[in-house]
Amino acid sequence: MALPPPDPQFVLRGTSAAVHTLHFSCGGPEPDIPLLFSGSENGFIHVWNLKTHRVDSALDGHGRKSVYCVETMGGKDRLLSQGRDQRICLWDLAEGRTSVTDSVFTEHVGFCRCSLLKVAQGRWLMAMAARSLEEVQILELPSKTSVCTLKPEVGAKLGMPMCLKLWQLNCDSQPVLLAGYEDGSVVLWNVSMGKALSQLICHQEPVMSLDFDAEKAKGISGSSEKVLSIWSLNEQQNLQVYKTHELVNAGISDITIRADKKILATAGWDHRIRIFGWKKLKPLAVLDYHTATVHCVSFSDHSNPRERLLAAGSKDQRISVWSIYAQT
Numbered sequence: 001m002a003l004p005p006p007d008p009q010f011v012l013r014g015t016s017a018a019v020h021t022l023h024f025s026c027g028g029p030e031p032d033i034p035l036l037f038s039g040s041e042n043g044f045i046h047v048w049n050l051k052t053h054r055v056d057s058a059l060d061g062h063g064r065k066s067v068y069c070v071e072t073m074g075g076k077d078r079l080l081s082q083g084r085d086q087r088i089c090l091w092d093l094a095e096g097r098t099s100v101t102d103s104v105f106t107e108h109v110g111f112c113r114c115s116l117l118k119v120a121q122g123r124w125l126m127a128m129a130a131r132s133l134e135e136v137q138i139l140e141l142p143s144k145t146s147v148c149t150l151k152p153e154v155g156a157k158l159g160m161p162m163c164l165k166l167w168q169l170n171c172d173s174q175p176v177l178l179a180g181y182e183d184g185s186v187v188l189w190n191v192s193m194g195k196a197l198s199q200l201i202c203h204q205e206p207v208m209s210l211d212f213d214a215e216k217a218k219g220i221s222g223s224s225e226k227v228l229s230i231w232s233l234n235e236q237q238n239l240q241v242y243k244t245h246e247l248v249n250a251g252i253s254d255i256t257i258r259a260d261k262k263i264l265a266t267a268g269w270d271h272r273i274r275i276f277g278w279k280k281l282k283p284l285a286v287l288d289y290h291t292a293t294v295h296c297v298s299f300s301d302h303s304n305p306r307e308r309l310l311a312a313g314s315k316d317q318r319i320s321v322w323s324i325y326a327q328t
Contacts, residue, residue, distance in 0.1 A: 005285050009309070010053050012319040017042035019313030020068040021113070022298040025076040026050065026307070034302065035076055036311055038319055039067030045081055047093075048319075050309075061089045061100045069113040073124060073141075080126075080141075082106070082114050088128065090142065104144060107131035110160050116141075117166035117175055125191070127164045127177050136161050136179055138191055148194040150177065152187070159183045162206050163221075166191070167214050180207025180221055186231065188239055200239035202229035209255045211264065213278065218242060220281075222252025222266060230281060245281050247274075251293075258299045258308075263325055265310055267294035273312045275324060287322060290314040 017040040026034035034050040043064035047056045062083030069082035079091040088104040104126075106114075112129040119125050123140065130137040130149060134156070138147040152158045159182025168175045176197075177189040184203035187196050203223040212219035217233040228245040251269025257278055258264065266274045273287040273294055292315035300309040308326045313319050 005287055006322065006324060008287075008289055008320040009323045010321050011289075012036070012038075012048055012053060012321065013317070014055060015040045015042075015044070015046055015317055015319070017044070017317060018292075018295065018315040019317065019319055020066060020295045021070050022296050022311045022313050022319065023070045023072060024298055024300040024309070024311065025072045026309075027301040027303050028076065032076075034300070036298075036300075036319070036321075037070045037072070037079065038313055039070045039081060039083075041066040043067060043083060043085075045070055045079075050321075057093075057096075057098055059091065059093075059098050061091070061103075062087060068111055071116050073116065074118065074122070080114075080116065082128075084111075088114060088126070102142065102144070104128075104139065110162070112161050112163060115164040115166040115177070117168065119168075119171075119175065125166055125175055127166050127179075127191075129161045129164070133160055134158050134181075136164065136177065136189070138177070148191060150179070150189050150191075150194060150196075152196065157183060158185055158187065159206070163209050165210055165212050165219075167212055169214050178210060178212055178219065180210045182206045184223065186210060186219070186221055186239060188233065188237060197237045198233075198239045200231055200241065202231060202241065203227065208252055209267075211255050211257045213257055213261050215261065220255055220257070220264065222255050224251050224269075226250045228252065228255075228266070228281070243281065245276075253294060254296045256297050256299060259301065260305070265297040265299070265312075267297045267312060269293050271314070271316075273297060273310075273320075273322075275310075285324060287312070287320070287324075289320045290316050290318065292316040 021039040036048040045059040065084035077094040108129040114128040205223040210221035249270035254267035275285040
């Protein structure tokens with residue numbers, strides 16, 4: 001008989017709004033306190049202390065407009081956040097500060113989260129949906145220098161970019177971008193040349209979320225339909241469908257592969273979090289706690305595998321934190 005799914009290890013309450021994005025910062029040496037950052041529909045970013053399970057600080061920089069992306073930049077004192085006010089903010093949180101030090105005006109009206117890639121010490125590339133409907137802009141941070149604008153070919157009709165993932169195989173290789181579009185396509189872009197290398201139609205509906213495993217050259221995407229699409233990248237840089245997995249209920253808001261590439265989690269419109277083995281996409285668990293759409297899932301970056309956590313944020317204003325398959 002299958003074991004019943006576990007309960008959350010703990011639940012964080014107090015955002016007073018739907019939770020749209022989560023990001024852990026737990027990899028620091030002792031006595032660093034492990035943190036979880038959450039972004040909410042009311043425009044606040046909450047910094048949760050995972051020792052006390054309480055909010056250490058609440059950051060307000062998006063004019064009470066929904067925050068749908070938070071990322072740390074090389075440590076927990078530098079934070080990037082993106083909101084529905086069409087701004088991406090850079091924060092300095094060192095020594096208790098809570099100030100926005102810089103911001104980028106995106107002019108994009110959709111929900112496409114930006115993607116960050118560290119390319120050198122103190123230097124980052126950021127991909128973001130641009131003002132023009134189908135375009136993606138690549139900037140260098142912190143200088144905000146424009147690297148390139150990725151424009152589909154005339155007549156391609158991809159629609160808006162919905163999700164972005166910048167990656168590179170190693171520090172010597174060229175940065176590459178995977179972008180999921182409104183027409184259900186995933187496109188692989190060469191950032192330095194500013195051109196599309198490959199396009200694959202993975203879904204009948206807009207691609208809501210994707211993640212990619214650069215080591216296995218294999219990715220996964222979800223949409224508003226009942227299908228997860230797994231695709232691979234061959235040595236000629238061509239995307240091809242590897243397999244698909246039928247879900248019980250339609251609608252995936254977020255997908256994330258854990259850093260050790262053993263398992264992945266999906267956030268469902270059916271209020272559930274699903275865990276799969278990444279190698280064969282074997283269903284491992286269905287976590288049923290939330291009472292509304294789960295918007296986001298995130299794995300912690302604890303250096304000790306036994307301490308690894310999974311967090312999920314929901315429209316029900318709660319964040320569930322789970323300890324599952326920590327030792328693999």
